[in-house]
Amino acid sequence: MHKVISYLDEVSILSHLLPLSAICFLPGRTLNNTYKALALLITVSFLSDLICRVLRYYRYSNLFVINVYTLLEFLIILLIFYLQWNSPKYKQRFLMVGTSYIFVFLLLSTSIYGFFKINSAASAIAALLILGLSIIYFFELISDISTPSLLNNPFFWINLAFLIYFSGVLFVFIFSDIILDSNIDKSVKNLWKINYLLYSASSILFTVSIIKWKKIKL
Amino acid sequence: MxxxxxxxxxxxxxxxxxxxxxxxVLYLVFTHRKRYLIQQNELLRLQSQREIENTKAIINTQERERGRIAQNLHDTIGADLSIVQFNITKYIHELKNSECNIQSLSNDVLILANTIESIRNICHDLFPLTIERQGLIGRIKQSVERLNESGKIRCSFSGSSSESSLPFTSEDKINLLRVYMEIVNNIIKHASASDLTIVSNINTNQYTLELSHNGAPFSDADALENMIKKKGLGLSSILNRTEIMGGSIAYSTENGYSKVKVTIPYKNA
Known part of the structure; x- marks a missing residue:
């Protein structure tokens, strides 16, 4: 078990390949804009994880990359929800949330944390906002009778992935400035593995969603 | 540490x-959605059931109206035209023998005149456009005159209501006239009455139309039983039209006289 936990980092990186392979190689329907945005999110996440890994190997700080990824991840997920709702009346609200988040992120980075320290507040705010969007989407699904079974709705699985991932890592993000501190005890450092574990689970759920979208029966 | x-x-x-x-959250979403879908399905089922019932009612009404037209045409115009056809055939034979019976031709013209009158009456009965001109009270009075002329039943009309005092729209008046006609039709057809008294009254907040006759007794329970057994389409139509106007109908029998009372409430402006 201990060995498995020690390899979670690698498992998490490799798990990106699962949905990316489904996008590239599975036959079926072509991707819509929501799924194109999801593909972008997975690619950005994959590249960021790879860069972080390389930087860590050469003993450079990778916190700047994590910070940039936090910002990009939030904006891409916001875009995914916007494209999924596909309603002009939400455009203004999404733009407002996106702009406000960028402003808050930059403010926190410049005034409190700096760009080369982990911005735990920005990560926690992003997680909370995405959790809110996921819950709203789920409660909107209650009155949607166009798909009799929720499990057959492809976006249900993406939303579920966001919900599970961000609820599980919320407390990890809140304490991320402590957890990723180089002088901290290894038992605390290991908490970051929750992030890897839940991201791997999300990758599986993304893959299910892509397969559902491409109408391939499991 | x-x-x-x-x-x-x-x-x-x-x-x-x-x-x-x-x-x-997931549990709530799944359970609420399940309940929501069940409610939606139930709503759709009720809606479709109501639509079916409405369609049935429309079809039944159409069929009944068609039947009535066919019966009226057969009993009145059909018979009269057969006589005219027979007579004209006879005259052709007589003309061939150079004999022309003027009196017979005059009789046929009279039959034709009666036939035209019958068509007019059927049309009035089917679509009471004249309600705008004659009014509801006028149409009831005209119907009383015709019933008396027919000799089948002795009929009288009285009441405190004048046409101008009726606070109803044309649509309501047509509905009331239909209700009245259906009740009279039932009294003649099923109750075999020989005496009919019609009273039309209006007071501050309601209009009442009472029809008393000496025919077979009929109560609210009889009306309900007939409607349950789906015998009385006319009774359902009377009830539906009365309910559309927010009114009620009561059947009762007292001292050998049966009474049908239609009550339509209204609000004073």
Missing amino acids: EKDKTIVLIVLAGAVTMLAIVSL
Whole structure:
């Protein structure tokens, strides 16, 4: 078990390949804009994880990359929800949330944390906002009778992935400035593995969603 | 060291709590959605059932109206035209023998005149356009005259209501006239009455139309039984039209006289 936990980092990186392979190689329907945005999110996440890994190997700080990824991840997920709702009346609200988040992120980075320290507040705010969007989407699904079974709705699985991932890592993000501190005890450092574990689970759920979208029966 | 343990504990407890909350949200979404879908299906079922009932009612009404037209045409115009056809055939034969019976031709012209009158009456009966001109009271009075002329029943009309005092729209008046005609039709057809008294009254907040006759007794229970057994389409039509106007209908029998009372409430402007 201990060995498995020690390899979670690698498992998490490799798990990106699962949905990316489904996008590239599975036959079926072509991707819509929501799924194109999801593909972008997975690619950005994959590249960021790879860069972080390389930087860590050469003993450079990778916190700047994590910070940039936090910002990009939030904006891409916001875009995914916007494209999924596909309603002009939400455009203004999404733009407002996106702009406000960028402003808050930059403010926190410049005034409190700096760009080369982990911005735990920005990560926690992003997680909370995405959790809110996921819950709203789920409660909107209650009155949607166009798909009799929720499990057959492809976006249900993406939303579920966001919900599970961000609820599980919320407390990890809140304490991320402590957890990723180089002088901290290894038992605390290991908490970051929750992030890897839940991201791997999300990758599986993304893959299910892509397969559902491409109408391939499991 | 103690601080590190606390952080680990908080993060793990937080993660577990958050995942538990997510599970609860998912449970709520699934159960609410299930309930919502059941409610929607039930609504759709009721809606479709109501549509079917409405369609049936429309079809029944159409069929009944068609039947009535066919019966009226057969009993009145059909018979009269057969006589005219027979007579004209006879005259052709007589003309061939150079004999022309002027009196017979005059009789046929009279029959034709009666036939035209019958068509007019049928049309009036089917579509009471004249209600705008004659009014509801006028149409009831005209119907009383015709009933008396027919000799089948002795009929009288009285009441405090004048046409101008009726606070009803043309649509309501047509509905009331239909109700009245259906009741009279039932009294003649099923009750075999020889005497009919019609009273039309209006007071501050309601209009009443009472029809008393000496025919077969009929009560609210009889009306209900007939409607349940789906015998009385006319009774359903009377009830539906009365309910559309927010009114009620009561059947009763007292001292050998049966009474049908239609009550339509209204609000004073």
